[in-house]
Amino acid sequence: MENNIKPEEKFNLLADLDGIKCELDHSGDPEGSRPAVNYMMLQLVSGEMVALPICKYCEYELSRGEDFEWYLLVCIKCSATKWLYKANCKNDYPEQVHFIKSCPECDFRYMHLETDKIQ
Ligand SMILES: [Zn+2]
Numbered sequence: 649m650e651n652n653i654k655p656e657e658k659f660n661l662l663a664d665l666d667g668i669k670c671e672l673d674h675s676g677d678p679e680g681s682r683p684a685v686n687y688m689m690l691q692l693v694s695g696e697m698v699a700l701p702i703c704k705y706c707e708y709e710l711s712r713g714e715d716f717e718w719y720l721l722v723c724i725k726c727s728a729t730k731w732l733y734k735a736n737c738k739n740d741y742p743e744q745v746h747f748i749k750s751c752p753e754c755d756f757r758y759m760h761l762e763t764d765k766i767q
């Protein structure tokens with residue numbers, strides 16, 4: 649995973665992880681979101697860099713290289729994420745982390761804005 653954050657900044661970020669939960673998709677997880685142990689850096693379409701807290705399970709899955717079992721879809725508008733089980737996927741993505749331009753929530757928000765304009 650690309651990580652262009654400086655070591656001293658990383659140290660400061662990690663020091664802030666106390667009580668922080670993983671921000672990746674845990675919608676299918678009976679235990680819900682889990683304690684974060686690291687960060688995943690992400691650049692949004694706005695150019696803004698965000699640090700998403702990730703738990704050890706997500707970190708493990710993202711570190712498996714070619715053996716990964718789950719794709720991670722990341723919306724580059726709002727940084728929402730969705731895990732997709734590879735074996736159930738109709739689409740084959742070239743990379744494990746697949747950046748999408750918009751997610752259902754962003755589409756809904758955008759649609760809402762358009763409707764407001766028309767009225
Ligand atoms: Zn997680």
Ligand SMILES: [Zn+2]
Nearest residue numbers: 723726751754
């Ligand atoms: Zn979105």
